[in-house]
Amino acid sequence: MLQILSPNLADRGTPQFADGPNVRRFVADTTRGIDARMTSSPTSTASFTLTPPDGKPLAAGSYRLVGSQQADFASVPTLKINDDYVYGAFDILDLASNPTNGTITRFDAVVPGIGEFRFGEDKAGSVLLGANSFSFKKTFIGLKKNAEQVETVHNTGTTAVALGKPSIAGADASSFSVMSNTCRTTLAAGAACTFRVGFAPKTAGPLTAKVAMKIGTANKAVRLTGSAYLGTTSITSSGEGHRQQGEDDERQQLEHRHARHRRRLRLDVHR
Structure with missing residues (x-):
């Protein structure tokens, strides 16, 4: 598999x-x-x-x-x-x-x-799950795009099977989501369907949950794990500071030129 x-x-x-x-x-x-x-x-x-x-x-x-x-x-x-x-x-x-x-x-x-x-x-029945466990790479809190992985549900049997809707449960369920679900209420013999599991951490540290789905009369669960970096790092820059520094430098240069000019005038007077 x-x-x-x-x-x-x-x-x-x-x-x-x-x-x-x-x-x-x-x-x-x-x-x-x-x-x-x-x-x-x-x-x-x-x-x-x-x-x-x-x-x-x-x-x-x-x-x-x-x-x-x-x-x-x-x-x-x-x-x-x-x-x-x-x-x-x-x-x-x-x-x-x-x-x-x-x-x-x-x-x-x-x-x-x-x-x-x-x-x-x-084999536990005729319907196989592509993944029994999803592990997501460590990432940052607040990224605009979720990390995603795909689950496949494959009916290897000879008769159709009823499917429930996949749902997230567990301690950190809010950090995971189900998206792009192509599975309907019935999966034909020999057919397969897919859904995506997204990971967008809401808190730092290790995170766990599960995605559950009813297949026939059985409830299947797939373990979900992920992790988010502790703390945040941000850098804020503003053009105002650079502009002010430039104005200060220009003012100092102008004052130096005026001072040199005044010294030359005094020397001319003494001569």
């Missing part, structure tokens, strides 16, 4: 979703990492390539990615999405492997601001 906003410069921010047979894993073990390719639409493909740090197996945890590293000196994992190196926060939420050969049997990872990649989970 892949649910991302492409980080590639050519199509940055484009939603990409793939699941089931549209996701192929070429490598998936704790020693070599994960190499997966996805067909997200008839004309769009995506890739997820995760390399373990040098001499260490992949393990669940929070990492700070630093982009490209020499293989024999890599101290943290290296991640490429759509062949672009990813920098910054990276969370492997869940990882299970075969203790004999290291084959990864279950995996779930989130890249803040980009999306989620996971596989090996038990």
Whole structure:
């Protein structure tokens, strides 16, 4: 399962979703990492390539990615999405492997601001959510444009499913919002719909909430996390101060010229 906003410069921010047979894993073990390719639409493909740090197996945890590293000196994992190196926060939420050969049997990872990649989970019904968790990059309070991520709802079953309206709840619900909802009251078999989750922090520090949606008779919830910088910094400049300074400088120069002129006059008188 892949649910991302492409980080590639050519199509940055484009939603990409793939699941089931549209996701192929070429490598998936704790020693070599994960190499997966996805067909997200008839004309769009995506890739997820995760390399373990040098001499260490992949393990669940929070990492700070630093982009490209020499293989024999890599101290943290290296991640490429759509062949672009990813920098910054990276969370492997869940990882299970075969203790004999290291084959990864279950995996779930989130890249803040980009999306989620996971596989090996038990299916809970025929309707799949593209993301089980949204993590937003740290940002400032009061920005005019919200940070956004996309959720996909995919009915993999053979019958239509009733859908409720997605809504935000939780301690910091006011900092998150649902936008651009294409999901209607019924989702046909094999069909998919999407909605966007926006993040505009109202307070500083870490923020959490959830987006809930009724699917059939079950209530699904997706965890939301984000953070805002503490305090504010502002710089105010005014042309008045510069104009006043210029006038003061000009006045001083004029006084110096008058003083020199008066000294010359006194010298002429004495002569």
